[in-house]
Amino acid sequence: MTPRRRWLGRAVFASLVIAVVAGFTLFEHASPQLLPTALLVCVVVAIAGLVLDSGGADPPEWNIPATSAPTSSGQDAGLAGNVRLLENHLSAREADPLLRARLVRLTDDRLHRLGVRRGDPGVATRLGPTLLSVIEGPPRPLRPTEIEECITRIEELSHDPDPR
Numbered sequence: 540m541t542p543r544r545r546w547l548g549r550a551v552f553a554s555l556v557i558a559v560v561a562g563f564t565l566f567e568h569a570s571p572q573l574l575p576t577a578l579l580v581c582v583v584v585a586i587a588g589l590v591l592d593s594g595g596a597d598p599p600e601w602n603i604p605a606t607s608a609p610t611s612s613g614q615d616a617g618l619a620g621n622v623r624l625l626e627n628h629l630s631a632r633e634a635d636p637l638l639r640a641r642l643v644r645l646t647d648d649r650l651h652r653l654g655v656r657r658g659d660p661g662v663a664t665r666l667g668p669t670l671l672s673v674i675e676g677p678p679r680p681l682r683p684t685e686i687e688e689c690i691t692r693i694e695e696l697s698h699d700p701d702p703r
Contacts, residue, residue: 557580642673642689
């Protein structure tokens, strides 16, 4: 029930009580003092209404629900893992070695499918200075543009059939 409907019902109830009290005083041949009676009834009904509104509430929930990364049905688990990895890396306060390790693995896997290794001639120029510094250097925080360039370089490796 909405608060507006609750207070409307209480106003109707207060009006009925006022009418009954006024009718009773007329029946007893007394002089009804309508204003003080109306004020008293309205105050009593308002206080009772506030007590009922505050007393019937459920206790507050103090437990914090565990947040989990919801994945929709049919979403690729590998993609969801990569997205979490990128989000964690970008929000980390310190250097996160996990993104660097994933880029190293992706690069090595792609080069292995092409039949070459990182130390082979011509591969270093195909990887580019940014990707080389990431996979051969120590872990460091990467900017989104650096991450994008590394992923683009890894994807471009398979476009050229002979990277040598």
